[in-house]
Amino acid sequence: MDEVEALILMNPLDCGSCSNCCQSSPGIYILEELDDDPSLYEGYLDYKDGQPILKTKANGDCIFLDRENGCTAYDIRPNPCRSYDCRRDYMKWVAEPRAERRALLKRGFLKKHVQQEGRKRLKSILSDGSTALPSD
Numbered sequence: 001m002d003e004v005e006a007l008i009l010m011n012p013l014d015c016g017s018c019s020n021c022c023q024s025s026p027g028i029y030i031l032e033e034l035d036d037d038p039s040l041y042e043g044y045l046d047y048k049d050g051q052p053i054l055k056t057k058a059n060g061d062c063i064f065l066d067r068e069n070g071c072t073a074y075d076i077r078p079n080p081c082r083s084y085d086c087r088r089d090y091m092k093w094v095a096e097p098r099a100e101r102r103a104l105l106k107r108g109f110l111k112k113h114v115q116q117e118g119r120k121r122l123k124s125i126l127s128d129g130s131t132a133l134p135s136d
C-alpha cells in the first residue's frame with residue numbers, strides 16, 4: 001500500500017456540506033451485484049445500457065440532491081455514493097498522462113470541481129509535508 005492510500009485509510013472522508021460529486025453528475029448506477037435495491041428508487045430511475053441509474057435534474061444534479069440541505073436520500077443512497085472518495089479519484093486521475101486527463105474531463109467522465117475537491121482534501125491530510133502530492 002502506498003503512503004497516500006495509507007493516509008486516506010487513516011483519515012476517513014468527512015464530506016460535511018460538500019455535495020460537489022452530486023452536482024453535474026454523469027449518473028449514479030444502482031448496482032444490484034453490490035446489494036443496491038432498485039425498488040427503493042422507483043420513479044427516480046432512468047436506464048443506461050440496460051442498467052438502472054438515478055435520474056438527474058435539468059441542471060445535471062442528482063434527482064435526490066437539495067443544494068441547501070444535501071442528499072435527501074442519504075440513508076438509502078446507493079453503493080457508488082457510499083463508497084466514492086474524491087481523494088482516491090484524484091490520485092487515479094492525476095496518474096494519467098495529461099492528454100488523457102483532459103480527454104476524461106472533456107468527455108464528461110470526470111468533473112474538474114470534483115477533482116479539485118479531492119486535491120484540496122488530500123492536501124489537508126498531507127499537510128505535514130511527508131508526501132509530495134502530484135501536480136495536476
Ligand code: SF4
Pocket residue numbers: 013014015018019020021022084085086087114117118121
Ligand atoms: S466531492 Fe468529495 S468531499 Fe465532496 S461530497 Fe463528493 S466525495 Fe464528499
Ligand code: SF4
Pocket residue numbers: 021022025028054062063064065066070071072073074077078081
Ligand atoms: S443519491 Fe445522494 S449522495 Fe448519491 S449522488 Fe444523489 S444526492 Fe448525492
